[in-house]
Amino acid sequence: MTHVIRPLQPSDSLEDLTRLLHAAYASLAAQGWNFTAVDQPVEVTRQRLADAQAFVAEQHGRLVGTVAVRGPKPVGEAYIGDPSPALYTTPGTAILSQLGVHPDWRGQHLAERLIDAAETWARAQGFAQIALDTAEPAAALRARYARRGYADVGTLQWAGKTYRSVLMCKPLGDPAGDALTRS
Template identity: 45%
Template structure:
């Protein structure tokens, strides 16, 4: 079973970026140009600044990751700038480890992180055509609250949010 911990300065951003590429490859095959499909390690580093990044490891390999960020001061997604809303980005599980609850564990950590800091919601976005992801997040308590068209993306994203209760571990 993989273990989850905070990203360490000694962790390889090249390996983390490669994990993102593997996890998002099926979405790329659907024609969806998510940033994580082909981002560089430098982009990975930029995206994790100001957030809390967890990684899941199996042996010496990175097999999952999730980035939680506080309310954005400025964003093309207005929902991410609402007071009390924290956000999830760069959420990925290696295809060989999907379907085993690892993604759920990563999300629960982010939900607890946000609730412990007084956030009332945890939000994320995903491509509207990725209906399997929209349905998965719906089963985990996330509900559509809007949409956004990110610059350079060939798809529109659905914005999803889950209400949080401070001090209570989400189910």
């Protein structure tokens, strides 16, 4: 099946995108991890996309995957209600978030293609590194990012979360080097 990876357009439905995130994160919720995307309202989706470049995977007009990437947050700006970790305010740092693929479309490398799009965008914007956070006990997610060259750089506890998060970061060097990281 051919999926189109493209930037989110103003004409795309944030309601559909939010439903996609809920479906994509349901398996994480079933493990007891209350990621924000598990049940965020449309307004939170809108807020999380402010100042971000979102990409979507589309199949026959249906959104089946998504990721967002943005530059560093201003010092003192909250991140989903909590103070931003220093990594997220470091100049030259892009932030990857809201990666999700609908369960019906998993196993087709869409997540990898979405991360590729986000990393390519960040590199083209001149960012030196890209950072993210995920649940510390989410071994499969952490392994996926580690295979791509992301390294653990710290931990934090977001308010109201049932898990501790690990911060991960990857230098954005030569694009050819990224393929070597994933092999």
